[in-house]
Amino acid sequence: MVIFERVGLRYGLGPEVLRDVSFALPPGSLHFLTGASGAGKSSLLSLLYLARRPSRGTVQLFGRDVAGLARADFPALRRQIGVVFQDFRLLDHLSVLDNVALPLRVQGIDDAQVREHAAELLVWVGLGDHLDAFPPTLSGGQKQRVAIARAVIGRPRLLIADEPTGNVDDRIAVRLMRLFEELNRLGTTIVIATHNLQLVRESRHPELRLEAGTLARAVKGAA
């Protein structure tokens, strides 16, 4: 599903924030990505969801080398990837429901069907009575759950979540974790970046640990 080989990333002329990162994510796996603040977790994920290309090394996604992709190839690949951004990136002028519906709407998928599906998902993440609210009126944890609903509405093959439990209490964190495990059981490959080491310890899933831009040797049997 995903293969990184000796990947390096630098922003502009700055230092490399990722160095020699190599790993593989088999289809249907769930991995945690951990590391101190500034270790490069979000940067690594941005390579996964095709926001950037690596400065060196190769990234393969769904069996294709990212370096060989043309601009026109991106939409189809990105539609197979769901992302929960660390800063949510909700559109403030759209209602919660419309934010969640966005990934399907940009594909031109029928409106009534999309609304229904988005509403179901919002009920699922516990926001059933906030469908018509606008993001600026939501709490951090509520925004996070909207972002999660938006990430999964397109039934992605690969789900990338950057600190998806960073703004919620433990009870909701556990519930969201169950949600991810449920999706994983249904076949979605998942990467979750998190600071919540307890969450990682309680889970049977492998951990990738970043230390200052390099991948420490895999813990708990990650490939």
Add this chain to the structure above:
Amino acid sequence: MTGPGGALGLERDRERRWIAGVIGTLSLLATLALGLALSLSAAGAQWRADFEGILTVEIPAEDDAAAQAAKVAAALAVLRADPAIERAEALGRARAQALLAPWLGQTPLDALPLPALIDARARKGAKVDLPALQARLDAAVAGARADDHARWLAGFLALARAAGIVAFVVTAAVAIAAAGAVGFATRAGLAMHREAVDLLHLVGAADSYIAGQFARAALRLALAGSALGALAGAVVLAVAHAVATASGALAFPLPALDLAGWAAIGLVPAGATAVAAASAYATVLRALARIV
């Protein structure tokens, strides 16, 4: 609730409303140019129809009225002998005076020797061979001059054509200016919504989807602006026509715009809107191809 059309919320932006005013003004200009050209071309067509088959023969002014009458009779004989001519009548002195009145004023003309005029009509569908007729008149009557008004009409038709070309150039210039203004506004909008545009890309939007959002917003502004501009232009044209014809100052009939003419003016907002939407769409595609 925002429908699938407004993912970027562009319809809320106040920053680009000026584009409606620019497109409205440009539409007003195009409407005026087009209306003027259409009126002149309609006038030309009407005059061409009015003068179709009309021939005038002028016998020069002469002190000796009897000699002039004899020349008129000789010219009438030549005209009536032409198989292409249906009928020919000498215009009386009163009629000739009336025709000259606009140029000479109401001064008593009794004392003045006037040229005599003969009005001839061609048979329907027949073509009078003017040089041959003139040659026969030359042989029979000294100084008689036949005129089918073709030269005068050709002059006017050339003027109408020139007005048409001017209208075309003005319309083209206006379209280019409109496309440029919309392109400028669209680039500003793209910069303003850069984060949301990035997000749309990340959730799988194709460039064409984003371009469509901007095209739709430009279309809405251009439609409002150009409809108002064209309407204002139509009012100006109607008032100008009413004033011009009511004053009686025109030496010729200027027909009002017909249905086809008004329909052509209706195309101004349609064209302006299409130009604006196409410009926004192309601008976004070009700008996006340069980023990421």
